[in-house]
Amino acid sequence: MRFNTNKLLFVNCILSLYSSLTSAVYLDLDNYESLQNATALVAYGLMDYYTGLQYGKTIGMFSDPYYWWEAGGAWGCMLDYWFFMENDTYNDIIKQALLYQVGTANDYVPLNQSTTEGNDDQAFWGIAAMMAAERNFTNPAEDEPQWLYLAQAVFNTMALRWDTDSCGGGLRWQIFQWNSGYDYKNSVSNGALFHIAARLARYTGNDSYAEWAEKVYDWMVDVDLITQDQYYFVYDGVDSNDNCTTITKYQWTYNQGLILSGCAYLYNYTGSELWHTRTKNFLSSSSVFFNDTILYEAACQNQETCNTDQRSFKAYFSRFLGVTAQLVPETRDNIMKWIDASAYGAAESCSGGTDGHTCGINWFYGGWDGKYGLGEQMAALEILVNTRALDRPAPYTSSNGGSSTGDGAAGTETSATNLSPLNITAGSRAGAGIITAVIGISIVACACWLVI
Template sequence: MKPRSFILAPLAGVLSVVNGLTLDLQSQASVNSISSTIAYDMMTYYSGNQTGQVPGILPGPCASTACYYWWEAGAMFGSLINYWQYTGDDSYNSVVSQALQFQVGPDQNYNPPNQSKNMGVDDQAFWAFSVLDAAEANFPEAGGDAPSWVALAQAVFNFQKELWDDATCGGGMRWQVYSFNAGYNLKNTISNGGNFQLAARLAYYTGNQTYADWAVQMYDWMAGTPLFSTQNGHLYIWDNTDTDNNCSDVAHFAWTYNYGTMLMGAAYMYNYTGGNATWEARVEQILDGAYNLFFPSEYGGNIMSEFQCEPASNCNNDQSSFKAYLSRWMAVTAILVPSTYDSIMAKLSASAAAAAQQCTGGTNGRMCGRRWYASWDGTSGVGQQMQALSVIGATTINAAIAPKTASTGGTSKSDPNAGSDANTSPTTTPSAITTGDRAGAGVLTVLAIFLVIGGSIWMIV
């Protein structure tokens, strides 16, 4: 059931009440105040900065619905970088910096050993997106011997490029990094699209054509698979395809973050190429597909909906955060591709007002839910808060906070060889056997023999 009594009209100056506070989308002070409240409530789920806790980790392990996978924590810290950029509030900057550095693996590529059992290409990508957000916004560097923000993203790229798989489906990357992980047989949009966005943003920031060439290769491969299809004049970007069938079929699920990651990458490529017509057409095609699917006319045509799970109220914790990414990435697209600005801002403004009006739940009376077109739906969590925070903040995007590059004021230092010595195999190479090892083994062997003999005598007696 979709209650229509709570549908909001897409009006430019909509006011939304959040626990007695009024959100005025025409007032930066109002947006800052409401964003501050939502960010605070989101961070009540995080304890990684407390004594004895692990920085960068949300509640887990994921044996129940009350937990969050590693990737979503990385995305959350990115949303706080965006929050700082939109509002100027640096309250969480030290927590963000601590988390982004603590979760770096030994090869500086966001592949910490304790996450290998679940490591997906997309998981790494979201941490890379966050450090790219930091680089593009001149977020304060960690300093000391810590790698720069952009170097961390380059390390992820250098790791992932070794995962390109020509042996199946003519290319692309598998969802999971390691073959022992469930889902290794799949090649999905968010992993390949995430790598595409990563390459496009590195090309934009560094000016290095090598990254742009990789982005073109990845986009062309995806467009040539069943992940992309056109129906009734609209682009459909599906979720995953299976290497067991040589990528001949596709899972027909459409999610906001899949459209968002492809949109973001295409927008960066458009800007990097100086307004190339091919990339402009791709941006417009992806946007049209997103508008068609995620802004249904029954909610006024401008309010975002995760239609695959919201109506049935069965979104999981991952899916409850997806609209955050499309919101942020649409906003950046509006700046990088100016021809999209008006249509994008109309949808972000209406969605922001709708998101705010339903943040009335929980024990504090202001927690946000998933369904922006209705009253609070009884759900709450990191994803729900992040979604509302992101879409409200996105309405303030402007040219003054456009993503920086190394040539337009970006201060994060590039390291194209970052993490290049990383091993994509989880197997540890054994150390050479020494004389001491052999001596120790000999002693253990003698002891084992005596234990066997002694045990036999005891059993006979």
């Protein structure tokens, strides 16, 4: 794929010189230009971690210590940056990355990850592909896998790993038996399957996906990964070795967001009051992740124990809050209050590093807290761009603007690259087939042009 290299160098040069004149990310949500400048700086900082264009490095991947799954999450953030800010600076890079990592079977099980990949890892690339379809991102060439097809392939291969040998169902964390965590059935894997199914149902109009979403949700309730009593909480996972009776009760923003927005998609698609009520209840219980209306990772942030992965979780939750507001009108006032307050906090946090706009993790600190990384940049970018959630169209469907095409049997047409417990039979292929039929000053600019 060819890139307009001069254009990218020009934009990056402007950003670099512009950033040297600023000490922090300035944000005024009543001034769109302010938001454009702020998000451009944060996005540029995010892409500082990208190594895929460097000689000898892998396309689609970010620098150590960021794992493959977080790369998938980061491309989803960059898709949101493109869509909400209407800035296509990085689009060619996004597209190249999403297509390079599809794997030989076009199901996001690439050879460089095929022995270590987990269900949740695969899912976050599938979610990025689903975003590309729903946002009508530039479609791949005819001889390349299409965005919808890739999302369907991820769903199908994950669904075929549904494990009824323990706990009456559910997905294991890991795909392969030799990886630590194989005996753990966690909310991020199952919640992601539920979430992707809900989005596919709405995009394609195929009720089979909605039925799968309901099946996953009900199983999560049955094993108490989801509580539906006084609060609608989502816990981390259960141990399959004791029939899923031991529950790890950590609450993470991204798990809450997967379920919250999945319910929102299903309500928007079905009009069912059940999914409407669930959406509102999960939103209400999400208040546990806010400190005076500012988002934080409650399980680790105050203790300063958030690991590399966990520092990115707020990014996905911010994304899922935005789409929930788009899909369910009654949630908008509460969600946008949270998003706007958190965006101002995030902008204040983006005042560190040698560039003066490196983002931190603590958004109610009143400045940079000394933390930095890909996850921090991702989270700040998502909360900032989602302040425009109500100014841009809701996710498209195949009938109202989505042009991506797919295949109900995606990911099952050739022999599986996945190992136990997946066993694709002719009947499994047939069953899968049923699942769907379907951002200076003119001097700075001139200086950059001369440099190029």
